[in-house]
Amino acid sequence: MRKKHCIIGMICILCLALVLLALLSGGKPSEESLLRLKEAAKDLNAYRITMKLDDEKHTLSITEEIDFLNRTGHPLTDVQLRLFPNAYATEETSPAATDELFDLCYESGFAPGYVTLHDVKWNGERAEHQYLDAENTVLSVSVPEMKSGEGGTLYLRCVVQLPPCAHRTGYREGTYLLGQVIPTLSVFENGAWRQDPVSPIGDPFYIECANYSLSLHVPDGYVPACSFFLHQDKENVWQGSGLALRDMGLCVSNGYEMAAGNLDGIQIRSYAKSGANAAQAVACARKALRTYQALYGPYPFPSFTVAAAPFAPGAMEYSGMAVIDESYFLKSQWDTLELFIAHEGAHQWFYALVGSDPILNPWQDEALCEYALLRYTEKNYGQSAWENLRFFRVDSPMQERIPGGLTPASPIDYFSTLSDYKAIVYGRGAALLIALDTFLPEGTDAFLRHYVQQFAFRTASRTDFEQCLNAWAGQDLSPLVQDYLDTKMME
Numbered sequence: 001m002r003k004k005h006c007i008i009g010m011i012c013i014l015c016l017a018l019v020l021l022a023l024l025s026g027g028k029p030s031e032e033s034l035l036r037l038k039e040a041a042k043d044l045n046a047y048r049i050t051m052k053l054d055d056e057k058h059t060l061s062i063t064e065e066i067d068f069l070n071r072t073g074h075p076l077t078d079v080q081l082r083l084f085p086n087a088y089a090t091e092e093t094s095p096a097a098t099d100e101l102f103d104l105c106y107e108s109g110f111a112p113g114y115v116t117l118h119d120v121k122w123n124g125e126r127a128e129h130q131y132l133d134a135e136n137t138v139l140s141v142s143v144p145e146m147k148s149g150e151g152g153t154l155y156l157r158c159v160v161q162l163p164p165c166a167h168r169t170g171y172r173e174g175t176y177l178l179g180q181v182i183p184t185l186s187v188f189e190n191g192a193w194r195q196d197p198v199s200p201i202g203d204p205f206y207i208e209c210a211n212y213s214l215s216l217h218v219p220d221g222y223v224p225a226c227s228f229f230l231h232q233d234k235e236n237v238w239q240g241s242g243l244a245l246r247d248m249g250l251c252v253s254n255g256y257e258m259a260a261g262n263l264d265g266i267q268i269r270s271y272a273k274s275g276a277n278a279a280q281a282v283a284c285a286r287k288a289l290r291t292y293q294a295l296y297g298p299y300p301f302p303s304f305t306v307a308a309a310p311f312a313p314g315a316m317e318y319s320g321m322a323v324i325d326e327s328y329f330l331k332s333q334w335d336t337l338e339l340f341i342a343h344e345g346a347h348q349w350f351y352a353l354v355g356s357d358p359i360l361n362p363w364q365d366e367a368l369c370e371y372a373l374l375r376y377t378e379k380n381y382g383q384s385a386w387e388n389l390r391f392f393r394v395d396s397p398m399q400e401r402i403p404g405g406l407t408p409a410s411p412i413d414y415f416s417t418l419s420d421y422k423a424i425v426y427g428r429g430a431a432l433l434i435a436l437d438t439f440l441p442e443g444t445d446a447f448l449r450h451y452v453q454q455f456a457f458r459t460a461s462r463t464d465f466e467q468c469l470n471a472w473a474g475q476d477l478s479p480l481v482q483d484y485l486d487t488k489m490m491e
Contacts, residue, residue, distance in 0.1 A: 032298070033265075033298050033299070033300070033302075034302070036298075036300075036456070037243050037244055037300065037301070037302075038243070040209065040243065040244035040456070040457040041211050041243035041244045043069060043071075044209055044210050044211050044243075044244060045066060045067060045068050045069060045185060045208075045210045045211070046066070046067040046210060046211040046212075046213075047064060047065075047066055047182065047210055047211070047212045047213070047248075048064070048065040048066075048067075048213050049062065049063070049064050049182055049212065049213065049214050049215070049248075050062070050063040050064075050214075050215045050216075050217075051178075051214065051215070051216050051217065052216075052217040053176065053216075053217065053218045053219065053222070053252060054219075055174075055219045055222070055254075057161075058161070058162045058164070058171055059159050059160060059161055059162065060159070060160040060162060060176075060178065060181060061158075061159050061160075062156070062157070062158050062159070062160060062181075062182060062183075063155075063156075063157050064155070064156045064157075064158075064182060064183060065153055065154070065155050066153065066154040066155075066156075066183075066185065067151065067152075067153050068151050068152060068153070068154055068185065069149075069150075069151035070146050070147065070148050070149065070150055070151055071148065071149070072148060072188040073148050074148060074188070074191060075145050075146065075147050075148065076143065076145070076146045076188075077142065077143065077144075077145050077146075078140045078141060078142050078143060078193075079122075079140075079141045079143055079154060079185070080132070080138060080139065080140050080141070080185075080186040080188075080193040080195070081138075081139045081141065081154075081156075081183045081184060081185055081186060082137055082138065082139075082183070082184050082185075082186050082205075083115045083136065083137055083138075083139055083183050084137060084168075084169065084180040084181070084184070084198060084205070085113050085114060085115050085160050085161075085162075085169050085180075085181055086113075086114050086115050086135055086136040086137050087135055087137050087198035088112060088113030088114065088163045088165065088167075088169060088170070089112045089113065089114040089135070089136070090112065091110050093135045093198070094110075094113075094163075094165075094200075095167065095168075095198055095199065095200040095204070096163075096165050096166075096167035096170070096200070096312070097110060097200075098200045098418075100417060100418050100419075101167070101200070101312050101313065101418075104166065104312035105165045105166045105167050105170070105312045106163075106164065106165055107164075107166070107172065108164055111163055111164050111165075112161070112163060113160070113161055113162055113163030113165065113169060113170065114136075114160075114161050115136075115158050115159070115160050115161075115183075116158060116159045116160075116161070117129075117139075117156070117157075117158045118157045118158055118159065119155065119156065119157035119158075120141055120154075120155070120156055120157075121154070121155040121156075122141060122142075122143045122144075122152055122153070122154055122155075123152045123153055124153075124155070127141050127142055127143065127154075128141075128142040129141045129142065132195060133195060133197070135197070135198065137197075137198055138186070138193075138195045139183065141154060156183050158183065160181055162176065162178075166309075166310040166311055166312045166325075167311070167312060167313070168180055168311075168316060169181050172310040173310065174253055174254040174255055175251065175252070175253040175254075175255070175309050175310055175326075176251065176252045176253070177251055177309050177310075177311060177323065178250040178251065178252065179247075179249055179250065179316060179318060179323065180205055180247070181250070182248070184205075184207060184247070185207075185208070185210070187206050187207070187208055194206055196359045197413070199359070199412045199413050201412045201413070201415045201416075201417075201418060201421050202358060202359070202362045202366075202412035202415070202421060202425070203316075203358045203362070203412075204358070204359055204412060205247065205358065206357055206358060206359050207246055207247050207355075208246075208355070208459065209244045209245060209246055209355070209457050210244075210245065211241070211242070211243050211244065211245070212227075212228070212241060212242050212245055212248050213240070213241035214226065214228075214230070214238070214239070214240055214241065214248070214250075215237055215238070215239055216230065216237065216238040216239075216250075216252075217237055217238075218238065218252050219254070220236075221254050222252050222253065222254045223252070223253060223254075223256040223258070223271065224238050224250060224251070224252045225249075225250070225251045225252075225253075225256065225269070225271040225305050225307035225321070226238075226240060226248070226249065226250050226251075226305065226321065227242055227245055227247075227248050227249040227250070227301075227305065227318050227319050227320040227321040228240050228241060228242030228245070228248075228301070228302075228303060228320060229267065229302070229303050242301070242319070242320065244300075244457050245301075245319035245320065245352070246318075246319045246351065246352045246355055247318050247319055248318065248319070249305070249307075249316075249318025249319065249320070249321035249322075249323060251271070251307040251309050251323060253271070253273075253309070255273045256271040256272065256273070256307075257271070257272060257273065257274060257275040257278055258270070258271050258278060259272075259275060259278035259279040259281070259282045260282065261282040261283070261285075261286050263286050263289050263290055263299075264293070265302075266289060266299055266301075266302065266303060266304060267302065267303040267304075268282050268285050268286055268289070268303070268304050268305075268306075269282070269303065269304075269305050269306070270282045270285065270305070270306040270307070270308075271305070271306070271307045271308060272307075272308035272326065272329045273308065273326065273329075274329070276331075277308065277329040277330070277331070278308075278329075280329070280331075280334055280337065281306040281308070281324075281329065281337065281341060282306070284306075284334075284337060284338045284341040284342070285304055285306050285322075285341050285345060287338075287342075287380060288341055288342045288345035288346070288376060289304060289345060289348075291342075291375075291376045291379050291380060292345060292346060292348070292349060292372060292376070294379075295372070295375060295379075295445050295448070295449065296349045296372070296445070296448055296449050296452050297349070297449055297452050297453060299348060300348065300349075300352065300353045300456070300457075301319065301320040301348070301352075303320055304320055304321070304322075304345070304348070305320060305321040305322070306321070306322050306324065306341060307321065307322070307323050307324070308324060308325075308326040308328075308329045309323050309324075309325070309326055310325065310326055311323055311324065311325040311326075312325065313325075313418075314328075314340065315328075315340040315343070315344050316344070317344040317347035317348070317351055317352070318352075319348070319352040320348070320352070322340070322341060322344035322345065322347075324337065324340045324341065324344070328340055339373065342372075342373050342376045342377075343369050343370070343372075343373045344369075346368070346369035346372035346373060346376070347365060347369050349372070349448075349452055350364075350365045350368040350369050350372070350448075350452075351365040351369075353452060353456055353457065354451065354452055354455045354456065354458070354460055355455075355457075355458065355459035355460065356459060356460055356461070356465075357459070357461065358412070359411060359412055359413075360411045361409065361411075361461070361462050362411070362412055362421075362425050363408045363409060363425050363429035363432075363485060364460070364462060364465060366425050366426050366429060367408060367425060367426060367428075367429025367430045367432065367433060368430075368433065368448065370393060370394070370426045370427065370429065370430035371430045371433035371434065371444065371448075372448075373389070373393075374386055374389060374390055374393070374394070374430065374434075375445060377389045390434070393426070393427055393430070394427050394428075394430050394431050394434065396427070397423040397424065397426075397427025397428050398427065398428055398431055400423055402420060402423065402424060403416075403420065404488060405488060406420060406424055406488075407424065407428075407485060407486050407487060407488055408424055408425055408428045408429035408432070408484065408485045409462070409485035409486050410424070410425075428484070429484075429485070431484060432480075432481060432484035432485060433448075435480065435484060436469075436477070436480070439473060439475075439477060439480065440472070440473055441473075447468075447469060447472050447473070450468070450472055451465070451468050451469075451472075454468055455468075466478050466481055469481070
């Protein structure tokens with residue numbers, strides 16, 4: 001009952017937030033979208049999070065309650081979580097300390113990031129717990145045997161030492177990147193908890209949809225940018241909640257200026273060190289969401305946030321949010337900023353709404369987003385712009401000499417460089433979607449819209465994708481899919 005009441009409470013908070021957004025922006029939230037979000041949120045696990053940022057020590061204190069329901073179909077004697085910040089503890093394990101990224105991420109040299117656990121409880125009682133991997137990113141919490149359909153509340157209290165690193169988790173010059181910073185439930189699959197290593201290539205985060213509420217304490221003058229709407233209460237604490245999110249994006253900075261816009265009741269916000277740059281990002285985001293709604297169906301959340309941050313890899317998607325390196329917010333880089341926002345915006349359909357396994361099948365969101373970016377370019381700038389972008393982002397990667405054994409369907413741990421990963425998974429993967437356009441009676445866009453409808457707020461496997469494709473096409477297109485995704489191209 002407690003879990004049900006928490007979810008109802010979070011839905012009420014979200015409804016209030018939607019009303020506030022409508023008043024602020026003059027927009028009206030879609031009743032259909034709100035009902036779909038409420039329905040998706042039913043019986044999901046719920047995270048209730050309190051955070052406090054210490055700007056002097058560069059630490060983040062976290063108190064977290066997770067309402068967990070065992071829907072695995074198996075009895076459980078432990079619940080496993082991922083503590084991704086522990087990957088930043090050493091140069092050998094940090095996903096930011098590769099040859100390609102080290103100097104860009106660690107401007108002042110390497111310093112560790114890590115989690116210090118202070119308290120772990122299950123249903124109010126102290127719980128035995130242990131790390132299961134050498135990097136301390138997999139935490140097993142012992143629980144009394146829990147049958148499928150039963151549940152409980154996991155409580156954790158910890159402090160994260162943030163590294164001086166321009167990466168998903170870290171800080172630089174008054175801006176804090178707090179992606180994947182909270183202890184997060186692992187995915188239970190094929191009779192076991194997933195324990196994948198934190199790869200420096202791709203996005204090594206396999207996460208299921210959940211409901212989130214956040215209470216955030218930040219130093220005076222700091223402003224947060226989040227996956228969902230946050231408001232300051234009388235004690236200057238930032239509060240908010242979001243439903244059916246794949247994850248929670250969060251940045252905090254002492255120099256943010258905010259710009260806002262609206263699209264069909266969707267509140268669009270951007271945070272940057274310049275109001276003009278923030279406004280430009282809002283315009284780009286509005287154009288991207290409008291294009292993708294026409295192509296692939298309604299945007300799934302009540303708001304979309306774009307945040308500028310020192311982020312060496314370039315850009316990163318979260319549910320309801322995109323983080324983009326602040327260098328692209330300069331006026332001279334606005335064309336590139338638009339492309340980044342369009343790609344990360346597409347991830348709101350292919351990642352946040354329709355989940356996939358980004359570790360074993362990274363093509364299943366990245367290739368689809370690259371194809372969506374091409375369609376965005378054609379819809380807004382015409383055939384010539386589409387052809388130019390296709391040449392650079394698809395045709396050229398198809399001609400590159402790639403190390404043997406790598407294909408668009410390779411898992412992320414097969415890749416040794418980011419450049420190979422992007423060329424193969426993004427570029428060659430998108431070639432499949434272009435090829436499908438000639439085989440599908442209504443084109444690839446119509447199929448992707450159907451795919452989104454079929455798997456909204458769920459996780460689709462490659463088999464799901466192929467079966468959905470074949471049913472839609474009325475023929476077996478698996479040989480074509482395999483030819484593009486699995487064929488090894490010679491060096």
